[in-house]
Amino acid sequence: MSGTILVVEDEPAIQELIVMTLKRAGHETLRAGSVEEASKLIDHALPDLALIDWMLPGASGVELTRRLRGNPRTQSMPIIMLTARSDEDDKLLGLDSGADDYITKPFSPKELNARIKAVLRRRAPEITDDIVETNGLMVDPATHRVTGDGVTIEMGPTEFRLLHFFMTHRERVHSRTQLLDQVWGDHVFVEDRTIDVHIRRLRQALEASGYDAYIQTVRGAGYRFSKP
Amino acid sequence: MSGTILVVEDEPAIQELIVMTLKRAGHETLRAGSVEEASKLIDHALPDLALIDWMLPGASGVELTRRLRGNPRTQSMPIIMLTARSDEDDKLLGLDSGADDYITKPFSPKELNARIKAVLRRRAPEITDDIVETNGLMVDPATHRVTGDGVTIEMGPTEFRLLHFFMTHRERVHSRTQLLDQVWGDHVFVEDRTIDVHIRRLRQALEASGYDAYIQTVRGAGYRFSKP
DNA sequence: CCGGCTCGTAACAAATATGTAACAAAGCCG
DNA sequence: CGGCTTTGTTACATATTTGTTACGAGCCGG
Structure with a gap:
């Protein structure tokens, strides 16, 4: 169960931590530090899932999510939102913006992997199991x-x-x-x-x-x- | 809400259409083109519901229905009859033969799904769970x-x-x-x-x-x- | 009839998957 | 607050599967 995951996170230390966690779980990674960078990457590669930080320099993560949802090519790409805030409003906003799930920082590697697994599984194509x-x-x-x-x-x-x-x-x-x-x-x-x-x-x-x-x-x- | 549904239909195009519709609704399917084939399948697997065409090569759908009702193992299996005729006599005959419901061709996928859901729901209590x-x-x-x-x-x-x-x-x-x-x-x-x-x-x-x-x-x- | 291939088989070692036991943390209840 | 049960994790033991290779038989064109 592997896939390419786009990580959009501006804080280098956190980005590194996330990427490490993902690699250990057998995923390929693409890094971006801003919305612009992420957009550029997505033009050339289509990740299986995007991990997007809520707070980003320039356009916010919510904005990026909206963009992805607006583009037919990335419309159905699963998105997980990372947020430092824990108040309900943000969570709802994140979900409303089109994310499939959200994780509140700080989070454990285990939790991150579990969420990713769950989201990917939800999107997994139905296997035909006719007799x-x-x-x-x-x-x-x-x-x-x-x-x-x-x-x-x-x-x-x-x-x-x-x-x-x-x-x-x-x-x-x-x-x-x-x-x-x-x-x-x-x-x-x-x-x-x-x-x-x-x-x-x-x-x-x-x-x-x-x-x-x-x-x-x-x-x-x-x-x-x-x-x- | 899923289940395995046996589709007994000799016309390949219609069979395919039905199977597609069922799959989209989240059901598993078993196909048979004749009464004999259906009987053989049922020996090894027990579907949750049977969709049977009225007109079949060899023994008719009514005959299959009677057989199913006669076998203790399949006695309580819900059966929906598909019929191309629309005259009342046939409908009544179909019901009399032991079918739970009947659908007159041509039918829309929506109608098919609705009927299936209804029939399954009627049987649901035993699945829901008690002991x-x-x-x-x-x-x-x-x-x-x-x-x-x-x-x-x-x-x-x-x-x-x-x-x-x-x-x-x-x-x-x-x-x-x-x-x-x-x-x-x-x-x-x-x-x-x-x-x-x-x-x-x-x-x-x-x-x-x-x-x-x-x-x-x-x-x-x-x-x-x-x-x- | 002779190479030159292709395929069937058996044997083997390495990789994987599952069974089990032991342990520590987390709950639960009086 | 203790005891007792339940849980999840881990390490190690077993069991099974997997991929490779070597060798021999069968087939085919020349």
Whole structure:
């Protein structure tokens, strides 16, 4: 669970502290010390979330929030407001201005991370978890279960994802590279041959129920899921 | 307000439209193009509601409805009938066959959602929560008491809430993060691993009555409550 | 029939995830 | 104010998964 986070904070010490906290939690960071700087950064990169200090030199954080909300490109970017004041009015103003959440300084790294996690989670795209079925072979993402003619089939997480992908993309041949992108993720670096091993493990798991022949090798091209 | 809805519709375009509408409303879906397919799906999963087209290849929708009503497992499942005909006779027949409601095509997504909501709401009381029971394991929110085959089981408040959540959301896998949100609350900041400890404590409490195996670990995904 | 590839498999070591126990802080109650 | 329970955290033990590699079998064009 990582993402790029824009930190808009004019106080260097606090900015540093925040950035450190975020990095430790596995996030990438973009720093800005003012509204202008932030705007410029956003022209070239689109963060997954913005952490904006309430008090900023020049235009205030509220102003920046309004701007972000006004721009179609950044309209739906989650925003968390940082405020030193704790009176209710400010909080409400921050929320009204379009922020998704606010944190009152001083705050602990733990709290910061939790809020970020919560906000990102709220925006997380709904994963489709419809049950997929083919000839008695059933994959249910909601219960994380695979059954062959009603009998539970055990397999590791990777094999599960692999099978799910195959079953939602049947008949087509998928190259090893494609499978890596789709099942492992764009960013991960693993050998192509690793796929073969997982294919083997998946086949082995399906073997007991007799569904192993559904995963076919297409020499020189990749693998395909389809009725034998 | 979510639930799994079985869509039985042979016309692909209409099926797709319906599924889209349902998804947008936050429901999970199961698709079937015929009575046979629907029957097979129901053998392995129990939807919260069924949307059945009147005209289907092979056995008709009315026939499917009768079957569902005849099976104890699906006896009380709400059913909404989709019909292209608008004459009164058909409507009455549909209702007589055991459907809870009927919708005449063409229908708007809004209407579909409204009807579904209405039907589900009618059934809601049983979900809302009074005493929850599974195979002799009983959780009573009113008295805050858990019994296994009649014998009281002692546990801490957190374990109680955890168990209650599990029992009202069986079968599904819940990630540690989801559990934190649902059982602890959005705003609480605790480590993910804390869940494991409470799971352990809950299992330990249930152990004496032999219900500990109901809480299953799904490696890489989270925990699930279901019959062993 | 001979290389040259591609794929299937098994074995292995490292990385991860989960189970458990112990501990200290925070609550709770009489 | 003590005792007692509940909680969250951590460290360590186990268990499982994952990625790599090495080797051999099968396929194919020449």
